[in-house]
Amino acid sequence: MSKDEPQPNPGQQPENEKTTALGRDKEVSANQFLTTNHGVKINDDQNSLTAGERGASLLEDFILREKITHFDHERIPERVVHARGSGAHGVFKLYESMASVTRAQFLNDTEIETPVFVRFSTVAGSRGSTDLARDVRGFAVKFYTQEGNFDLVGNNMPVFFIQDAIKFPDLIHAVKPEPDNEIPQAASAHDTFWDFISLMPESAHMVMWAMSDRALPRSYRMMEGFGVHTFRFVNAEGVSNFVKFHWKPLLGVHAVAWDEAQKISGKDPDFHRRDLWEAIESGNFPEWELGVQIIPEADEFKFEFDLLDSTKLVPEELVPVQRIGKLTLNRNPDNFFAETEQAAFHIGHVVPGIDFTNDPLLQGRLFSYTDTQLIRLGGPNFHEIPINRPIVPVHNNQRDGFMRQTINKGRSSYNPNTIGAGYPMQAKIAEGGFASYPERIDARKIRARSKSFLDHFSQAKMFFNSQSVPEQTHIVDALSFELGKVQDLDIRKRMLGILSLIEPSLAAQVAFNLRIPVPSDPALPLNQSIPADADPADYDSTMVESSLKSSGALSMANTPKDSIKTRKIAFLAADGVDGNALKTVKSALEAAGAVVEVIAPRQSFVIAEDDSEIPVKQSFLTAASVLYDAVYVAGGAVSAATLEADADAVHFLNEAFRHCKAIAADASAMQVLEATYFGKKLPADQSDESVLTEGLVINSDASQLAEQFIKAIAQHRFWERERPRRIPA
Structure with missing residues (x-):
């Protein structure tokens, strides 16, 4: 498709379903008669078909059965995580070509305006929970590029709680409402979460973020976004560089107070949804700049941390963020369910020029997303839902399945073939075909954690030390509140031990508020998530003193x-x-x-x-x-x-x-x-x-x-x- 041709608008109605606009709230179908789902006009939508005026309803009433059956199935399973969300359409415009590091077309051509759909979300709560929970926020962007869809599925925090995806079910089970009583909703302030965290020292850095003001954004429009993982850029010559993705809001990064958040949850639990919707409707389009940290492959091991460890970030003092383009959200969805709720993001949706690394959290997520969409959206054809369709043609040999919409013509549905003249055929790399980066792998099959992943506290300490005094106070208050809700005294003590390894003064302040002493020696072994036959000493944290004591980019006090x-x-x-x-x-x-x-x-x-x-x-x-x-x-x-x-x-x-x-x-x-x-x-x-x-x-x-x-x-x-x-x- 030429860049001069009109671009499809993701999520909008097909041409044969156009509406007559009578104002946004008064749009009506050009054909105003009620019909069944297969187009038969309905004469009476007010009364069931019965045997006489007061008789039994008849099974042959196909109008009633179709209407009730659809109603019974209008609710799909909500997302296991990120269930409560809000979305918007927009565009991405590149500032400067990145052809030197990636062959991704939408990051090469500054003349292209790439359509996007963005979904923001909380993580732990259900669809009916509050926008103002203390929580991580999802920041997922679907780019409808000329080479297919690229999904940048991230959060508003650059790190995560765990290093390996095999622990993700445990993390979510721990933070979700406790299974015996389904309490509390959308909150981490309870025993099971802190029990898990206190036994998983790799979570220390992320806990600092989650207890900071970053967990209480003033608006989706005023929070950063991060790709979390380390990805690869691969250029046309096959040269690879590591890349970290950032979203920088042009309105700055701002938060609300914890007391304020609790009150907003009662006054307007849709506060963030409403804020985003109203801003776009009024023409105050939210904007972020896309930033990248580019790290040559030769520098993979030059840092004091492992680039493949998702509990670590790359400080901007070490690798500056290069701002390469702008994201603008300029259109609200026409229908929340059809677009925001049915949007299916997948970390595995990449385009030529963007590839994966061996981050063990990323690798596990590559499996998880497809598996989730299969059950949530009813089958393998979720990519045909309008909001998920790419703006380029789809040609493959996949057929059938629940809710199949494409009517494929021809006899062949396999490759190779001669009956279909060999189509669809494979694309050469020069023709835009995706090829995985040929990373050399020479290793034994093993279940193990690299020792380079065992520094759990240096960046947690750096984050705390980077905060302004009010921000540090908020972290102390948040930990005091959360641990104050924990009923098991042993969990509280164990967590104080973890905090003492991050920063003794932090642990002392929280301990003072809880009126319990900081343990003189944290309980050993610290890490109790280890293989059954392993030596605990091999999994305990390596106490690393970071050469970078603080990072200005980590404090919201330094935002514009x-x-x-x-x-x-x-x-x-x-x-x-x-x-x-x-x-x-x-x-x-x-x-x-x-x-x-x-x-x-x-x-x-x-x-x-x-x-x-x-x-x-x-x-x-x-x-x-x-x-x-x-x-x-x-x-x-x-x-x-x-x-x-x-x-x-x-x-x-x-x-x-x-x-x-x-x-x-x-x-x-x-x-x-x-x-x-x-x-x-x-x-x-x-x-x-x-x-x-x-x-x-x-x-x-x-x-x-x-x-x-x-x-x-x-x-x-x-x-x-x-x-x-x-x-x-």
């Missing part, structure tokens, strides 16, 4: 903080509000890309001082501060008096302050701040023309206030506010 695009700002107002000042601040924030919503005691509108009506998005009954990034208290004496007396308005502000958000107020509304818990502790001599510390802005000049407020919002949070000024909210 120069934009307020798409940030949701709550404007608190009531009747008698200073409408001109409110509109000035609102216009300035919206011009900077923010989304402003007016919140008031009642819905519909508030009446300003000049008798104009200002639309209200929500009332305090339906709104909550945890759903917004910052808060502004509008001016006007009457409005301020009303808000000061409104307990919900005061709580709204207290809660926003507790969660370290930027707060601004017109000087004439200072009495509202003074009614809050934190307001009572403000210095008495604050002037009207001041920017208070820790993200509090007060000003009587609306234009100046807006300018100061924008700078404060761009900082995302003022985490230093947490400890000394923790307040009830």
